[in-house]
Amino acid sequence: MLNPQFIKDYLLNKLNCDYRISSNNRELMIPSLFIADDYKRHMSVNLDTGLWQCFKTSQKGNFIKLYSLIENTSYKSAESKLLFQAAEEGMWDLWGETKAPLSSSPEIVQKLDTSGFIPVNVDSYDSNNQLVIRAWKFLMDRKLFNLKNFEEEPYYVSTEGKYRGRLIIPFKDYEGNIFFFQARSLMHGVTPKYLNPNSENGVKSSNILYPFDFEKEHLCICEGPADAIALNLNGLNATCTVGSTISNVQMQTLREFEGRIILAYDNDEAGQRGIEKFEHLRKKYMMPTFSTCFPPMRYKDWNEAHQEAEDLYEWFTEKTSEYNFDNQCLKNLYN
Helix, strand or coil: CECHHHHHHHHHHHHCCCCEECCCCCEEEECCCCCCCCCCCCEEEECCCCCEEECCCCCEECHHHHHHHHHCCCHHHHHHHHHHHHHHCCCECCCCCCCCCCCCCHHHHHHCCCCCEEEECHHHCCCCCHHHHHHHHHHHHHCCCCCCCCCCCCEEEECCHHHCCEEEEEEECCCCCEEEEEEEECCCCCCCCEECCCCCCCCCHHHCCCCCCCCCCEEEEECCHHHHHHHHHCCCCEEECCCCCCCHHHHHHHCCCCCEEEECCCCCHHHHHHHHHHHHHHHHCCCCCCEECCCCCCCCCHHHHHHCCCCHHHHHHHHCEEEECCCCEECCCCC
């Protein structure tokens, strides 16, 4: 996270403009980059977060985007240049909020305990291993595989250690490295149903997102990886927050997604609380409004609807709606 003094010094030195500081010393008011001769200073920059907004044009974003506009460069190039410049001046707080990882480093991969993991893919379909057989039955019952790419992106089953007897749903980076996983019990009555390597490699479940495509026009956010996989298999771009509560770190990543965000939490009290938490953080980070879509009422979650061969792409097309926070209800309830 950038040091507030760096943000202030950079803007004032680069723009050489008139400015005003709010009474709490947190907001810097400067002439808008989008308005000629803006003597009324319609642009506000939060010095703590780096988030900015032009009140005249409604344009807004994070400091990297503002830096890219001022330097007339791409977002990716701006991110690299800004990090280098801030670090060089000792103005980058590495212990501040960061983006949720969608990739991993070799160090993280090495620290993850993946001993005893057997791939569950087309090559192991005729295995005699009882755990692999259980894993295949679980996946087939829930239709959580696509034979076209199943060999390239396998699941795993653990045969030893604390994850023994569990299906491993991996979170992989773009190079195929596992940086996180969820271990789902395959044995009836075993608790807890889900385990994950929380903090074993320095990665907390509250700080990660299931990998998704940043280039798509939409992003569906659900609670668990099985739901995200089910939606992906229906042609949607989906991620999950590993639970119904969004964190600040996850929001740091999501605010860089430029498409339409659709919250697809379960239709229960936990899902409702998750939506309210998302709205709170959306306002904090000045993100655009979002949409919601719940599973059909006869199903408990998206994976169950997928199992019953529901056309979830069509469902999202017809049922996605804006959330009405004035009335605390959906405009498009499922009657």
